Amino acid sequence: MLRLEITTPDRPMFEGEVDSVSLPTPQGEITILPHHIPLISIVVPGVITIRQKGGEQLLAVSRGVIEVDGRTIRVMVDSADRADELQEQAILTAKAEAEKLQHEKRTDAEGFAEATAILERELARLHVVRRRRSGRGPVPSSGSGE
Numbered sequence: 001m002l003r004l005e006i007t008t009p010d011r012p013m014f015e016g017e018v019d020s021v022s023l024p025t026p027q028g029e030i031t032i033l034p035h036h037i038p039l040i041s042i043v044v045p046g047v048i049t050i051r052q053k054g055g056e057q058l059l060a061v062s063r064g065v066i067e068v069d070g071r072t073i074r075v076m077v078d079s080a081d082r083a084d085e086l087q088e089q090a091i092l093t094a095k096a097e098a099e100k101l102q103h104e105k106r107t108d109a110e111g112f113a114e115a116t117a118i119l120e121r122e123l124a125r126l127h128v129v130r131r132r133r134s135g136r137g138p139v140p141s142s143g144s145g146e
Contacts, residue, residue, distance in 0.1 A: 002034050004050065006059065006075040013059065013080045014050060021073055022049040023066060024124075032073055039068040043077055045120035047128055058083045060128040062121045081125055088129045095122040 004021055006014040022031040024046025032039075043064040050057040064077030098119040105111030 002032065002036075003072040004075070005072065006048065006061075006077070006080060008077055008080050010079075013082075014057070016052070018050055018052045018073075020051045021075075022047075022051075023075065024048070024061070025066075032068055035070055036068050038070060039066070041066050043075060045117075045124045047124060047131070048075070048080070058128050058131060060121075060125040062124070063117070079121060081128070083128045083131070088126070088133075091122055091125045091129060095119065095126060098122055 001017045001019065002021070004014060004016060004018045005012070020031055020033050022029050023041075024044045025041050026044055029046075030041070043061060043066050045062050046060075048059040048061050050059070059080045059082055061075075061080045062078040064075060066076075067074045098115055102112060102115035102119055105115050
């Protein structure tokens with residue numbers, strides 16, 4: 001078993017024992033299993049899949065960092081949302097606003113980067129909502145989650 005801690009600036013999102021966790025990185029998705037080699041990496045916007053006792057939990061996350069020491073995984077991200085906290089229509093609205101802002105700010109490097117970050121976060125959230133709705137996750141887990 002591994003100890004997983006996921007935190008945002010606002011609140012701890014998850015703390016507990018897990019069998020494995022998959023995270024989005026710039027090099028692609030990685031899965032951390034017990035006794036993983038020490039690792040520090042960047043987390044990119046996407047989906048974190050937490051597996052424990054045969055169940056899965058999904059979190060949509062924005063940018064952050066991960067530290068693995070072989071027994072503990074520490075994930076610090078700017079934002080994280082559980083699948084059951086998300087509403088598809090609200091995400092689609094925010095996505096459309098981010099796309100509009102991105103188009104408006106295409107000559108302003110800082111504004112464009114901010115709009116792109118917002119868009120990436122909304123796309124990750126949309127992926128989690130649709131994956132949950134399609135029945136591909138999350139599977140109920142017996143873990144406490146927090």
